[in-house]
Amino acid sequence: MCLKIICLTEDKKASLVSSIGSDMCGPSDDDICQPNSMCDPSYQHS
Amino acid sequence: MFYTLADSVYLVDGAVNSCIYDLAKGKLYSISRDGAILLKSGNAKTALEKDFFEKLLSVELIVKRTYSKTDILCLKREPVISFAWVEITNKCNLECIHCYENSSPHRNSVMSNQQFERCVNELKALGVKSIQVIGGEPLLLGKELLIPSLVIAANSFEKVEIFTNGTLIDKEWVSIFKKLGIHVAVSVYSYASDEHDKVTGIQGSHQRTCHSLELLDKFQVRYRVASLRFKNVKLGKKTNQCFTLFNRKRSIVLAGRASLSLYNKSMLLAKMLTLKCFSKSISFDSVSKMVSGHNCFSTRLYIDSNMDVYPCVMERQFKHGNLLDNNLSDILKTEIFDLTKDKIESCKVCEFRYACMDCRPDRFSGNLYAKPWYCAYVPEEGKWLSKSDFFKILEGLQCA
Numbered sequence: 466m467c468l469k470i471i472c473l474t475e476d477k478k479a480s481l482v483s484s485i486g487s488d489m490c491g492p493s494d495d496d497i498c499q500p501n502s503m504c505d506p507s508y509q510h511s
Numbered sequence: 512m513f514y515t516l517a518d519s520v521y522l523v524d525g526a527v528n529s530c531i532y533d534l535a536k537g538k539l540y541s542i543s544r545d546g547a548i549l550l551k552s553g554n555a556k557t558a559l560e561k562d563f564f565e566k567l568l569s570v571e572l573i574v575k576r577t578y579s580k581t582d583i584l585c586l587k588r589e590p591v592i593s594f595a596w597v598e599i600t601n602k603c604n605l606e607c608i609h610c611y612e613n614s615s616p617h618r619n620s621v622m623s624n625q626q627f628e629r630c631v632n633e634l635k636a637l638g639v640k641s642i643q644v645i646g647g648e649p650l651l652l653g654k655e656l657l658i659p660s661l662v663i664a665a666n667s668f669e670k671v672e673i674f675t676n677g678t679l680i681d682k683e684w685v686s687i688f689k690k691l692g693i694h695v696a697v698s699v700y701s702y703a704s705d706e707h708d709k710v711t712g713i714q715g716s717h718q719r720t721c722h723s724l725e726l727l728d729k730f731q732v733r734y735r736v737a738s739l740r741f742k743n744v745k746l747g748k749k750t751n752q753c754f755t756l757f758n759r760k761r762s763i764v765l766a767g768r769a770s771l772s773l774y775n776k777s778m779l780l781a782k783m784l785t786l787k788c789f790s791k792s793i794s795f796d797s798v799s800k801m802v803s804g805h806n807c808f809s810t811r812l813y814i815d816s817n818m819d820v821y822p823c824v825m826e827r828q829f830k831h832g833n834l835l836d837n838n839l840s841d842i843l844k845t846e847i848f849d850l851t852k853d854k855i856e857s858c859k860v861c862e863f864r865y866a867c868m869d870c871r872p873d874r875f876s877g878n879l880y881a882k883p884w885y886c887a888y889v890p891e892e893g894k895w896l897s898k899s900d901f902f903k904i905l906e907g908l909q910c911a
Contacts, residue, residue: 469543470540470567
């Protein structure tokens with residue numbers, strides 16, 4: 466039995482890992498989850 | 512003792528693993544299949560299971576009470592269209608290498624003042640609060656044709672933005688934008704003229720755009736700069752005070768003239784959807800929106816210069832209909848508003864589906880419901896692709 470839970474949201478205090486399981490990889494620092502400045506009407510010039 | 516999920520905490524199953532969406536605290540958790548099964552049973556028997564529940568209790572994901580199932584679909588709400596793009600012409604004096612509309616000097620469709628007014632009235636009736644007037648290059652219409660339309664728009668919406676390449680803005684335009692309270696968005700691709708002009712295809716375009724930005728800045732018109740990064744186009748060195756470009760990897764959408772050839776390897780890696788993308792907190796509103804419909808298609812509309820209505824400025828296959836002989840409210844298609852991740856290949860069995868944005872127009876031609884090409888997760892196996900496997904799959908998609 467693999468009882469594993471990982472907090473993905475950046476707040477290390479809340480992270481917890483139980484038991485073992487294969488690590489999930491994924492090094493990237495981009496904001497693909499955000500609309501881009503071309504199509505997002507709320508994107509503000511700064 | 513039985514345990515169940517706390518209020519505002521939801522379990523979303525994928526094909527292999529699951530996620531816990533804690534909307535009270537804005538946190539997203541990945542949970543193994545065994546963990547999810549145990550959580551649904553609500554009953555810990557062994558020491559290991561009791562320890563697991565204690566950990567979940569410590570972060571307030573569960574409470575001690577009789578199990579009551581609450582499906583995340585209970586967050587579904589009616590879509591509200593709040594924003595629209597109105598393409599006043601598809602003609603452009605530039606011919607950008609990535610243009611989603613294939614705009615160029617050779618295209619010549621123009622929306623008449625009467626047609627524009629009709630769009631405005633239909634959008635107002637639908638409850639739209641803000642619009643963006645877009646092209647092509649809107650200013651190619653000239654002042655006599657464009658100003659009456661801008662006046663109507665300014666008097667009808669809370670916010671009106673005009674999206675321009677900035678090559679045609681003069682003092683008179685600046686004065687009109689200021690007087691009407693119209694916001695301006697300008698596309699700039701580099702600080703260096705020759706680099707920017709590589710994208711627009713027109714020598715001297717950068718110089719004219721920068722001059723326009725100086726005017727907008729000087730006369731305090733509300734403006735913003737929109738930019739993208741391209742393979743072989745350098746950002747250059749900042750030499751002005753009126754705009755700043757960021758080296759963030761704003762992604763090109765594979766629509767119109769854009770193709771993967773505009774990406775370099777690092778841009779592709781930056782676009783790759785990985786576990787790290789879920790490090791930002793999630794909100795009740797965004798998850799509720801994802802559960803209810805498509806993240807963009809359910810809240811936005813695009814009307815092109817032929818009065819065709821689409822759900823997004825970059826979308827051309829999902830189409831609501833045409834406004835020439837119909838009312839807007841009569842042509843809006845429920846299936847486009849209802850296009851949740853539950854209908855998209857692979858996403859429908861992905862536990863992250865309500866925490867991840869989908870750009871539907873950003874796809875290789877053909878399959879409207881294809882898995883996003885930039886996603887490196889394989890929910891069917893509960894595994895993330897390595898970089899090399901991601902590139903192998905991309906090569907296959909390009910060859911297909």
